[in-house]
Structures are given as C-alpha cells and as structure tokens.
Amino acid sequence: MTRKSTRTLRPDVDLARPIATYADRLHRALGGTHHVVSPLGVWLVLALAGTAATRAETQARMADVLGLDPRDAAGATRALVDAAPAELRLAVGAWVADAARDGANPAAYDVWSRSLPRSAGTGPIPPQAELDAWADEHTGGMIPRFPAEVPPTTSVLLASAVMTRISWAEPFTAVPAAELGGAWAGTVARVLRSPEEHPVGAVDVDGERYAVHRAASSGDMTVLSVVAEREDAVPADVVAAAHTVALGGGTDVPLAELPLGDGPVWSVVEEDGFGGDSTDALLPAWATDTEVNLQQVPSGVDAAFAALADLLPTAPTDRTGAVQKCVARYSREGFEAAAVTALMRAAGGMSARGRVRHGTARFARPYAVVATVRTTAGPLPAFSGWITEPVEAD
Known part of the structure; x- marks a missing residue:
C-alpha cells in the first residue's frame, strides 16, 4: 500500500x-x-x-x-x-x-x-x-x-x-592476469584492461597519493576504483579518499611527476611518440x-x-x-x-612530436570502489566497498 x-x-x-x-x-x-x-x-x-x-x-x-x-x-x-x-x-x-x-x-x-x-x-x-x-x-x-x-x-x-544494473559505455578487454602481476595474478587467469576512454590518473588527497580509475555507463552512473600507493594504508582511509574524489575533491597529479619504471602501483615508461601522455588501468573483475x-x-x-x-x-x-x-x-x-x-x-528483529609517457595503474592488491549516480545537485554515492577477492574476467 x-x-x-x-x-x-x-x-x-x-x-x-x-x-x-x-x-x-x-x-x-x-x-x-x-x-x-x-x-x-x-x-x-x-x-x-x-x-x-x-x-x-x-x-x-x-x-x-x-x-x-x-x-x-x-x-x-x-x-x-x-x-x-x-x-x-x-x-x-x-x-x-x-x-x-x-x-x-x-x-x-x-x-x-x-x-x-x-x-x-x-x-x-x-x-x-x-x-x-x-x-x-x-x-x-x-x-x-x-x-x-x-x-x-x-x-x-x-x-x-x-x-x-548498467553496461559500460566503453567495455573493458580481458587480458592474461600476468599483465597485472602481484599475488592476484596467481588467483585468476584473466583480468580487465581499461579502454582509452576510461579516465585513469593519480590523485593526491590530504598528502596521500592514489591511482583512480573511472568507468561510466552511457547514462548517469560512474564507478570509481581507488588504490593507495602506500601498501599499508588503512582500508577505511582509502574508501574515504575514494568518496572525496567521487565528490570532486583531491588534486590531480600529472603523469610527469610520477617516477619512471615499476612502482608500488604505477608502471611508467617514456619513449618517442606523437600525441600526449596516456594512461590505462589493469584491475580484476569481482563480485560480493x-x-x-x-x-x-x-x-x-x-x-x-x-x-x-x-x-x-x-x-x-x-x-x-x-x-x-x-x-x-x-x-x-x-x-x-x-x-x-x-x-x-x-x-519477543585525452600533436606534436615529443617525449610522451604512458602509465599503467595496477590494481593488484586490495582497493576501494565507490559507485555514484549523477543528480541535479551533483554525484550521489550509492554503493561503496573494499575489494580483496578478485574473480575471473569473462
């Protein structure tokens, strides 16, 4: 009624x-x-x-x-x-x-x-x-x-x-888990690689750096995946940082400021090329x-x-x-x-020739997710969590 x-x-x-x-x-x-x-x-x-x-x-x-x-x-x-x-x-x-x-x-x-x-x-x-x-x-x-x-x-x-229940505007591709590396590469055979349309970048929130990936539907829903550079970051602090980024907070960190080579989260290479810097992300599929x-x-x-x-x-x-x-x-x-x-x-209960960089963010250990929906007042968080158990990418 x-x-x-x-x-x-x-x-x-x-x-x-x-x-x-x-x-x-x-x-x-x-x-x-x-x-x-x-x-x-x-x-x-x-x-x-x-x-x-x-x-x-x-x-x-x-x-x-x-x-x-x-x-x-x-x-x-x-x-x-x-x-x-x-x-x-x-x-x-x-x-x-x-x-x-x-x-x-x-x-x-x-x-x-x-x-x-x-x-x-x-x-x-x-x-x-x-x-x-x-x-x-x-x-x-x-x-x-x-x-x-x-x-x-x-x-x-x-x-x-x-x-x-949404479909991504631009779907991922499934790739061998060895590309992700880390412990999870031995847990599943295939993981997800983001397409160029998915924004991926480094963000500073209160002095801590995070890698952020955004996947969006063709409508109003966006799901952020956020992994801390510090491996010992407190899970709830990472989830809180993810909400801050979801609501427009944090400071973007240019790819040029990230060290070359393989780091805790980022793998950054520099080579001759055309166009601007680029990024992508590797992350597992998951279910809860x-x-x-x-x-x-x-x-x-x-x-x-x-x-x-x-x-x-x-x-x-x-x-x-x-x-x-x-x-x-x-x-x-x-x-x-x-x-x-x-x-x-x-x-009784993102052309000119020059030095360009490409960075890959690897979500190879536990990370936060926040799903938001766009409203007239701005993004509204609807679901959020802490991901520790990857599943096979289809």
Missing part, C-alpha cells in the same frame, strides 16, 4: 556529503573485509525514522547520525525516492501494525506519516511472502528474499531497496555478497529505534533487529548491485 502527501519537497538539500560522511562511519566499522554495501540504503531507513523523534534529545541524536536536521533529511529523501535518477532504482517502506499505530499520539503520527515519500509502502506489516516479493521486485531479482524474518508480532518495519548486522556495528540504528520509541508505544518484551543484504558484480561489460536494508521492532 502507498499513501499520498502534500508536504513540500526539499530538492535543494545536497545529500552527497551526508551520505559520504555516513559511509565513512559504516566502512570504518567493517574494516578490511571483502565487502560492498549501500550506505545510501541504510541512511534512507534512518531518515524514515528521523521525523518520528519528538523529544529534543532524540532529534539531536538523529541529526548527528544523518548529518542533517531530520526534517531536511525527510524532505530530501522524499525528493530522491519519488524522482530517482534513471539508473538507480529506489524504494522504501514504512509499515506499522494497527495496534502500534492506535497507541501513538495522533498528531505526532500524522506529522511522521506525512513526512514519508509518496511512493513509500505503508499500512500494516506485510506477510513474509509479500516482503520477499517486494525485495525481489525492487532489486530486479538480485535479492529474491527479504533479508530478515519478520514475525507476526512486529510492530514497526522500515525498509529500503537500492539497485542499479555481503550481509551486515547493523546492530553489531556503530551504524546509528540505536538512534532510529529511540526516535521510533518517541512515536510508537513499546513493551518490555520488544526486541529490535537491523540488517542489510548487498550483492554486487563488476565485470568486463558492466556493473550491477542491489541492497535491501531492514529495521524492525517486534515482541
């Missing part, structure tokens, strides 16, 4: 930086494990709960987690979900059991319900089969089952689904299937549960649960990813 609202949208609120800040919180909790998640998916669920807060203390907690006043977060969520970019499918649900709704303050409940996106699923808690169908439909079959078992005693269930218990990491769901408690009656036997299921695949032809996030409370 869906309901309509006349609440004014807030499309002027830029969500990119709050989402990137929230992503840093989540990735620092997940550390160096092989994973891709959707911080956007979790943030959307938290934003659904934000306007449930009626006490000043709870409102402040939600503002800290969201990086925005909860009312602004709700308005921006409505604008995004109800008019999502073409290559990003979004859906949210905010279901409340009849008994819990009947016990709420009517005026506060009306304010909260009117803050929800027009397209949100609302009404009583759907049965498990309907939730499975909801997840399947909104992830294009990538996640066919809802990531949580929802008991009949559930009083409130908030959920989001985020999905993209990640499930995160959001209550076992500092994800901010505790503030969301507190906000819901401001609005909806609780019982001593009530238990809570919060989880995200995310699957993603990066291949020669394209990228696809989907995530379903659930939060619930239940009783």
Whole structure:
C-alpha cells in the first residue's frame, strides 16, 4: 500500500556529503573485509525514522547520525525516492501494525506519516511472502528474499531497496592476469584492461597519493576504483579518499611527476611518440555478497529505534533487529548491485612530436570502489566497498 502527501519537497538539500560522511562511519566499522554495501540504503531507513523523534534529545541524536536536521533529511529523501535518477532504482517502506499505530499520539503520527515519500509502502506489516516479493521486485531479482524474518508480532518495519544494473559505455578487454602481476595474478587467469576512454590518473588527497580509475555507463552512473600507493594504508582511509574524489575533491597529479619504471602501483615508461601522455588501468573483475548486522556495528540504528520509541508505544518484551543484504558484480561489460536494508521492532528483529609517457595503474592488491549516480545537485554515492577477492574476467 502507498499513501499520498502534500508536504513540500526539499530538492535543494545536497545529500552527497551526508551520505559520504555516513559511509565513512559504516566502512570504518567493517574494516578490511571483502565487502560492498549501500550506505545510501541504510541512511534512507534512518531518515524514515528521523521525523518520528519528538523529544529534543532524540532529534539531536538523529541529526548527528544523518548529518542533517531530520526534517531536511525527510524532505530530501522524499525528493530522491519519488524522482530517482534513471539508473538507480529506489524504494522504501514504512509499515506499522494497527495496534502500534492506535497507541501513538495522533498528531505526532500524522506529522511522521506525512513526512514519508509518496511512493513509500505503508499500512500494516506485510506477510513474509509479500516482503520477499517486494525485495525481489525492487532489486530486479538480485535479492529474491527479504533479508530478515519478520514475525507476526512486529510492530514497526522500515525498509529500503537500492539497485542499479548498467553496461559500460566503453567495455573493458580481458587480458592474461600476468599483465597485472602481484599475488592476484596467481588467483585468476584473466583480468580487465581499461579502454582509452576510461579516465585513469593519480590523485593526491590530504598528502596521500592514489591511482583512480573511472568507468561510466552511457547514462548517469560512474564507478570509481581507488588504490593507495602506500601498501599499508588503512582500508577505511582509502574508501574515504575514494568518496572525496567521487565528490570532486583531491588534486590531480600529472603523469610527469610520477617516477619512471615499476612502482608500488604505477608502471611508467617514456619513449618517442606523437600525441600526449596516456594512461590505462589493469584491475580484476569481482563480485560480493555481503550481509551486515547493523546492530553489531556503530551504524546509528540505536538512534532510529529511540526516535521510533518517541512515536510508537513499546513493551518490555520488544526486541529490535537491523540488517542489510548487498550483492554486487563488476565485470568486463558492466556493473550491477542491489541492497535491501531492514529495521524492525517486534515482541519477543585525452600533436606534436615529443617525449610522451604512458602509465599503467595496477590494481593488484586490495582497493576501494565507490559507485555514484549523477543528480541535479551533483554525484550521489550509492554503493561503496573494499575489494580483496578478485574473480575471473569473462
């Protein structure tokens, strides 16, 4: 079920930086494990709960987690979900059991319900089969089952689904893994070489250098791969740097400033030739299937549960649960990813001749990825992760 609202949208609120800040919180909790998640998916669920807060203390907690006043977060969520970019499918649900709704303050409940996106699923808690169908439909079959078992005693269930499935505007070619080198060359037989249309370069972020590769769809989606020159870089710092670059930060480092020869990441040669300098990248294909218990990491769901408690009656036997299921695949032809996030409370869970250079960036060890979609306010991070397990390039 869906309901309509006349609440004014807030499309002027830029969500990119709050989402990137929230992503840093989540990735620092997940550390160096092989994973891709959707911080956007979790943030959307938290934003659904934000306007449930009626006490000043709870409102402040939600503002800290969201990086925005909860009312602004709700308005921006409505604008995004109800008019999502073409290559990003979004859906949210905010279901409340009849008994819990009947016990709420009517005026506060009306304010909260009117803050929800027009397209949100609302009404009583759907049965498990309907939730499975909801997840399947909104992830294009990538996640066919809802990531949580929802008991009949559930009083409130908030959920989001985020999905993209794109083909690269210019696909990679598959080459022998020996060209990549490193330990991963012994793990798979073939890896990916980027075409000349893919931007590849060195970027300085806060005094640290990274190699950055960008692969884009023919539409609005771009996936950045970012590897640190320092082999001992903290994974979460690399993911944070990737978000900085994704949002237009960092300083480009000219190829002429990179040392000739084989380095930690770059292999740079100089020879006689025509035209300008050029770059490409070698990186593995990869796939992930990640499930995160959001209550076992500092994800901010505790503030969301507190906000819901401001609005909806609780019982001593009530238990809570919060989880995200995310699957993603990066291949020669394209990228696809989907995530379903659930939060619930239940009783009893680039010509002249000259010297030219060519540099090849080798993503031969763990690196960060960030997938962004272009919006009127700029790039919006949708998925991000830390890649440690390559798969065979097709």
